[in-house]
Each structure stands twice: as structure tokens, then as C-alpha cells.
Amino acid sequence: MNLLDIRNLSIVLKSATNPILAVDRVSLTMKEGEVRGLVGESGSGKSLLAQAIIGVLDEKWHVDADRFHWRGKDLMRLSVDERKAIISKDVAMIFQEPMACLDPTMTIGMQLTEAVDGEQLTGYFWQKNQQRKETAISLLHKVGIKQHKICLKKYPHQLNEALCQRVMIAMALAKRPILLIADEPTAAMESTNQGQIFRLLASLNQLKNMSILLISHDLENVTHWTNTITVMYSGQFVEAGTTKHIFEQPFHPYTRALVDSSPKSNSGLPAKSRLMALPGSIPILQHLPIGCRLGPRCPRAQQACVIAPKVTNYHGHQFSCHFSLKGSY
Amino acid sequence: MLIFTLRRLNLFIFTMFLLTLLSFSLSFLFPGEQLINISGQVNATPKQLMVLAEQYQTDNNIAQQYIAYISHLFQGDLGISMASQLSISNEIMSFLPATIELTLVALFIAMIFGIPIGFIAAIKHRKATDNIILTVSMLGYSIPVFWLGLLAILVFSIQLGWLPSAGQLSLVFEIEHVTGIQFIDILLSDSPYKWQAFQDASAHIFLPACVIALAPATIFVRLARTAMMDVLDSQYIRAAKAKGLSFRQIIYHHAIRNAMVHVIRDVGLQFANLVTIAMVTEVIFSWPGIGRWLIESIFQRDHTSIQGGLLALSSFIFIVHIVIDFIYAALNPLARESRNGA
Ligand SMILES: Nc1ncnc2c1ncn2[C@@H]1O[C@H](COP(=O)(O)OP(=O)(O)OP(=O)(O)O)[C@@H](O)[C@H]1O
Ligand code: SF4
Ligand SMILES: [Mg+2]
Numbered sequence: 092m093n094l095l096d097i098r099n100l101s102i103v104l105k106s107a108t109n110p111i112l113a114v115d116r117v118s119l120t121m122k123e124g125e126v127r128g129l130v131g132e133s134g135s136g137k138s139l140l141a142q143a144i145i146g147v148l149d150e151k152w153h154v155d156a157d158r159f160h161w162r163g164k165d166l167m168r169l170s171v172d173e174r175k176a177i178i179s180k181d182v183a184m185i186f187q188e189p190m191a192c193l194d195p196t197m198t199i200g201m202q203l204t205e206a207v208d209g210e211q212l213t214g215y216f217w218q219k220n221q222q223r224k225e226t227a228i229s230l231l232h233k234v235g236i237k238q239h240k241i242c243l244k245k246y247p248h249q250l251n252e253a254l255c256q257r258v259m260i261a262m263a264l265a266k267r268p269i270l271l272i273a274d275e276p277t278a279a280m281e282s283t284n285q286g287q288i289f290r291l292l293a294s295l296n297q298l299k300n301m302s303i304l305l306i307s308h309d310l311e312n313v314t315h316w317t318n319t320i321t322v323m324y325s326g327q328f329v330e331a332g333t334t335k336h337i338f339e340q341p342f343h344p345y346t347r348a349l350v351d352s353s354p355k356s357n358s359g360l361p362a363k364s365r366l367m368a369l370p371g372s373i374p375i376l377q378h379l380p381i382g383c384r385l386g387p388r389c390p391r392a393q394q395a396c397v398i399a400p401k402v403t404n405y406h407g408h409q410f411s412c413h414f415s416l417k418g419s420y
Numbered sequence: 421m422l423i424f425t426l427r428r429l430n431l432f433i434f435t436m437f438l439l440t441l442l443s444f445s446l447s448f449l450f451p452g453e454q455l456i457n458i459s460g461q462v463n464a465t466p467k468q469l470m471v472l473a474e475q476y477q478t479d480n481n482i483a484q485q486y487i488a489y490i491s492h493l494f495q496g497d498l499g500i501s502m503a504s505q506l507s508i509s510n511e512i513m514s515f516l517p518a519t520i521e522l523t524l525v526a527l528f529i530a531m532i533f534g535i536p537i538g539f540i541a542a543i544k545h546r547k548a549t550d551n552i553i554l555t556v557s558m559l560g561y562s563i564p565v566f567w568l569g570l571l572a573i574l575v576f577s578i579q580l581g582w583l584p585s586a587g588q589l590s591l592v593f594e595i596e597h598v599t600g601i602q603f604i605d606i607l608l609s610d611s612p613y614k615w616q617a618f619q620d621a622s623a624h625i626f627l628p629a630c631v632i633a634l635a636p637a638t639i640f641v642r643l644a645r646t647a648m649m650d651v652l653d654s655q656y657i658r659a660a661k662a663k664g665l666s667f668r669q670i671i672y673h674h675a676i677r678n679a680m681v682h683v684i685r686d687v688g689l690q691f692a693n694l695v696t697i698a699m700v701t702e703v704i705f706s707w708p709g710i711g712r713w714l715i716e717s718i719f720q721r722d723h724t725s726i727q728g729g730l731l732a733l734s735s736f737i738f739i740v741h742i743v744i745d746f747i748y749a750a751l752n753p754l755a756r757e758s759r760n761g762a
Pocket of ligand 1: 113133134140308376
């Protein structure tokens with residue numbers, strides 16, 4: 092049974108004159124204990140999708156899906172409050188820009204104890220405060236912060252980005268989630284810190300059997316840590332499959348370009364030759380091309396591409412392209 | 421925090437320097453003899469004038485004149501009133517406390533109503549409640565204060581007879597003048613009618629304070645609304661939602677404190693505006709404050725009093741400003757840091 096099964100999820104930016112389809116029928120499945128990468132250029136709607144899953148988008152967005160199952164339960168049939176209760180119990184998210192996600196006027200300690208789930212505490216109410224504190228400290232230890240005394244008293248702006256990220260992870264762990272969504276957990280971090288954060292997430296996955304949805308704009312960055320990968324482009328589904336398939340035999344021209352543009356695959360190139368990359372840049376929301384949104388940048392595009400391609404499934408490897416590279420391997 | 425305090429102290433000294441410089445230059449800018457403007461001695465004999473010229477060093481250069489003026493200020497000597505020939509510092513000491521009392525009560529009323537209403541409007545953004553609050557606050561802001569004051573007297577004092585229309589306290593109560601702040605004096609006094617006096621003073625201050633508070637309150641509504649909307653749109657509120665906190669918890673634990681930080685910073689700026697409104701209101705309600713005294717001095721072309729009164733009033737505004745800055749720093753850990761403090 093799938094942990095999370097989302098089929099054709101769309102997110103519309105509401106507006107009286109012309110509503111914009113920011114995310115266009117994207118599907119995503121996650122198995123228990125799986126680490127899935129969600130990859131796409133900046134602006135391809137990864138964060139929107141993640142926020143739609145945990146239900147924190149505000150009223151100006153409208154979310155719709157053909158199917159939204161959580162551990163076999165159809166969440167579309169439930170009321171908003173019931174859905175929220177289930178999701179916020181089982182799913183935790185660490186957002187992009189960890190520093191901005193901490194309340195600037197509260198100490199880390201207060202915010203961390205607040206995140207501790209009251210139902211996990213066993214004592215009487217006069218013991219609860221102490222228990223909360225102890226839980227907070229053990230959470231900090233779990234994410235590798237040894238000097239909890241100092242850290243608890245600090246305000247967010249007194250910590251660096253990597254420490255804030257650890258605190259955010261600690262907060263996310265507070266409710267013992269089954270699924271952790273990590274939105275660019277290592278953006279704007281030095282590579283040593285990046286490695287530490289990834290290793291921390293990997294150990295959580297192995298020890299706690301926690302599923303992780305790892306969002307990144309850099310395909311190569313996440314290949315080492317993921318089992319499966321979903322690729323998005325400009326709010327559309329591109330390709331999904333095992334990390335090995337995606338990296339070695341991408342069927343979609345966009346994934347091909349992503350793989351080719353990574354420094355690793357370019358390492359054999361002679362010095363000063365051009366790196367492989369797609370021409371142009373990702374369209375802005377106000378000027379989305381019709382049909383396959385990759386069209387204007389795609390080396391294989393033909394007339395048929397003005398109609399959005401359907402998802403093709405080939406031995407569990409899904410892709411959405413009229414003229415895929417399937418035959419070329 | 422030490423650096424923050426030092427910075428404020430620095431600012432205080434610099435601003436006081438500018439204020440005294442302005443007040444000093446006024447004595448040149450006003451029509452008439454500078455020496456008489458600065459001292460207020462309109463009936464002085466030539467001999468007395470010689471002594472004054474010596475004191476204020478009018479024969480020396482302008483810097484020395486300024487230093488002489490400052491040393492007079494430090495001795496508490498602001499000259500005497502041209503109109504009444506009374507010592508101006510004594511006059512200020514007897515009138516300023518009433519103004520302090522009135523403006524602080526008005527500020528309190530404006531904040532206690534304006535800020536929560538603004539928060540409610542932000543939480544009910546784009547709903548009927550928000551629109552009604554915005555419309556009413558627009559209306560409240562556009563009402564001229566003298567018209568509102570007269571209307572308030574007409575309705576609540578004359579027609580309904582609920583509240584007194586003039587003065588600070590009924591003459592039947594004999595309260596000793598200690599601090600000048602009526603409420604404190606009443607509490608300090610050992611009159612057997614203390615409690616009645618307190619009620620009477622409250623009744624007297626209520627109407628003028630409300631009239632003064634209306635316009636600033638509407639500004640606070642808008643400030644609080646914008647601040648709360650910004651906060652509710654921020655990343656950490658979204659993260660708090662994802663944590664599974666209820667809307668109530670988010671508002672009470674995170675949103676209000678952060679929005680207050682933004683509002684408090686602007687309260688200091690609004691205070692100067694509030695004092696200006698208070699000056700007009702003091703005239704309407706015959707409130708024995710420095711605003712009324714200053715306006716009377718302007719009518720009497722009492723240049724020495726105008727100088728002294730302006731200096732006292734602007735110092736008061738500035739001190740309130742600094743106090744509010746400290747409250748802001750207490751609420752906002754970012755402001756306490758030296759690298760971010762402005
Ligand atoms: N609050 C918003 N209002 C309007 N447009 C938005 C808003 N948030 C995101 N968008 C737009 O939605 C699109 C997708 O944004 P999203 O943040 O999901 O991208 P992303 O894939 O997470 O990119 P990044 O790697 O930069 O985080 C972008 O074009 C962005 O401009
Ligand atoms: S559908 Fe057409 S435009 Fe889109 S990726 Fe495939 S070939 Fe390129
Ligand atoms: Mg993002």
C-alpha cells in the first residue's frame with residue numbers, strides 16, 4: 092500500500108480575470124520508508140506542491156486533485172478540519188529558508204517546546220513542563236546539537252543558517268512524523284554542512300523508517316540520497332522513476348538535459364568547451380506556453396507538443412512526452 | 421542592550437542640542453529686541469538691561485551667547501513671561517503635568533482600542549468586518565478635532581449631562597499640588613474624599629482624552645491592520661501552521677507579539693501628532709495644560725513664553741519617543757543587537 096498517492100493535483104492561483112494554473116496535474120506516490128527526490132528548476136512549483144500536500148496554502152490558491160490518498164484513506168472525502176488533523180499528525184515539513192520560518196521574537200527553546208506534542212507526554216500536568224523541556228533537549232541531541240543549553244536560549248537571528256535548519260528538523264521530528272517533506276534543506280549552505288544535513292536525514296530514514304520527500308533544484312545533489320525521483324518542470328509532471336533509471340536512462344528530454352548539465356557528466360569534456368544546457372529559461376507564471384510547457388526550449392519539440400502529453404508508464408518508469416528518448420537506449 | 425542605551429543617549433543629547441539651538445534662534449527671529457525676547461524683561465530699566473546683556477553675553481560672539489543661554493537653561497531659568505512677568509519655568513512646571521496626564525491617557529485609550537480593532541480587521545481580511553472597520557476609521561480620521569470636541573460637549577455635557585465639560589477637577593475637592601499629575605496627587609493626598617475626587621477626576625479627563633484619542637486610534641487601526649496582515653503572510657506563521665498549531669495558538673503565541681513590534685515602533689511617531697491635537701482640545705475643554713497656555717502666549721505675542729513652552733513640549737514628546745523605543749527593544753530581540761540597532 093502506498094503511503095501517499097496523489098493523482099493529477101492542480102494548483103490554481105485565483106484571480107477574477109484570469110486564473111493561472113501554477114501546477115498542472117502532477118502525480119506523486121510515496122511508499123513507506125522511501126526517500127523520494129522532487130527535482131525541478133527554480134520556479135517549477137515544487138514548494139507549491141509540498142505546501143498543498145500539507146495544506147498550508149492561503150486562500151488565494153485553489154487546490155484540486157483526482158485522488159489524494161494517505162495510507163489508504165481518501166482525504167478528498169474528508170472535511171478540511173479532519174484532513175488537517177490527519178496530515179498535521181503524520182506529516183511534517185521543513186521549509187525553504189529555515190531562518191524565516193522561526194518566530195524572530197521567541198527563543199528557540201520556547202518554539203521547540205511548543206512543537207512538542209502534548210499527547211506524547213505521560214505525566215501529570217505539573218510534570219508536563221519539565222517533560223516538554225526534556226523532550227526538547229533530546230530532540231536537539233537527535234539532530235546533532237550538543238550544546239542544547241546555549242541553543243535553547245538563543246533567538247533565531249543569533250544562529251547560523253545550518254543551525255536553524257537543524258532546529259527546524261528537530262521541530263519537525265517533535266511529532267514523530269511518518270513522512271517528512273524537506274524543501275531544499277541544504278540551500279545556501281556550505282558543502283560540509285550540506286553533507287551533515289543529508290546524513291542526518293538518511294539516518295532518520297533508516298533508524299525510524301521515516302519516509303522523506305526531498306525537494307531540490309539540483310538533480311545531482313540528491314541522487315546519492317534518494318531511492319526514487321520525480322522531476323517537474325514549470326508546474327508540469329516530467330518524469331518519475333528509480334534514481335538509477337532517472338540518472339542513467341532518462342526518457343524525457345528535460346531530464347536528459349538536467350543530467351547532461353550536471354558537472355559530473357561533464358567531467359570528461361575538454362577544458363573550456365561549452366557545458367550542456369537547455370537554451371532559454373523557465374517561463375514565468377503570467378506567460379505559460381500551451382501544451383507541453385517545455386516546448387519553447389525543447390530540442391525534440393514538434394507540432395504535436397502544443398497538446399499536453401499524457402503520462403506513459405513503462406515498467407514503473409513514468410514520463411510525459413510525445414517524443415520520448417525511450418527508443419534511443 | 422548597553423549599546424542600544426548608549427545610542428539612545430547619544431540621540432537624546434544631539435536632539436536636545438538641536439532643540440535648544442532652535443529655541444535660541446527663535447529669540448533672533450521673533451520681532452523686537454533679542455535680549456528682551458530671550459529674557460522677557462519688557463519693563464527693565466536701562467541699568468537692568470546692562471546687567472542682562474552681561475548675563476546673556478550679547479556683546480560676545482554667537483557661540484558664547486548660545487553657551488550663556490544654555491547655562492541659563494541648566495539653572496532652570498527660562499526667563500519671565502512678557503505678559504504676566506511670572507517665571508516661565510514655574511509656569512511650565514504647573515501646566516506641563518496636566519498635559520502629560522491628558523496625552524498619556526489619550527495615548528492609552530487610542531492604543532487599547534485602535535490596536536486590537538486593527539488586528540481583528542486583519543484577521544477578518546476581505547470580510548464585511550474588515551470593510552466596516554476601515555470605513556469607520558476613515559470617517560474617524562476625517563473629523564476635525566475642534567468640531568468633535570464641541571459636539572462631545574454639546575451631547576455628553578449639556579444635553580445628557582453625564583460628564584463635565586471643563587477643567588481638571590471640581591473645585592470642591594482640595595487636593596494638594598505635589599507632582600502636578602492629578603491622579604497621583606489624589607492618591608497621595610490624605611483627604612477623606614479621596615475616592616470621590618478620583619472619580620471626579622476620571623470623569624473630567626474622560627471626554628477630552630477620548631476626543632484626542634479618536635484620530636490617533638484610527639491611525640493605530642490601520643497600522644495594526646497592516647502589521648498583522650504582514651505577519652500572517654510570513655513564513656514563520658506558515659511553519660507554525662504546519663506544526664499543527666491551532667489558529668488561536670498562532671494568533672496568541674506568535675502573531676500578536678510580532679505585529680505589536682511593528683506597531684509600537686510607529687506609536688512614537690504618532691505621539692507628536694497626538695500632542696498637537698491635545699493643544700487644540702485643551703483650549704476647548706479649558707484644560708489647565710501647557711497647550712492652552714502656549715496658545716494663549718501666541719495670542720499675546722509673548723515671545724519668551726513661546727520659546728520656553730516649545731522647548732518643554734518638544735522635550736516631552738522626545739522623551740516619550742525614547743521610552744517607546746525602549747519598549748520596542750524589549751519586545752524585539754533583533755533591535756537589541758548592536759549590528760542591527762539603528
Ligand atoms: N505567493 C505567491 N504569489 C504568486 N506567485 C507565487 C507565489 N509563490 C510562488 N509563486 C509562483 O509560483 C511558481 C512556483 O513557485 P515555487 O515556490 O513552488 O517554485 P519552486 O519550484 O519551489 O522554486 P525554488 O527552487 O525557487 O524554491 C513560481 O513561478 C512563483 O513565482
Ligand atoms: S512533449 Fe514535445 S516539447 Fe514536451 S518534452 Fe516532449 S518533445 Fe519536448
Ligand atoms: Mg521552493
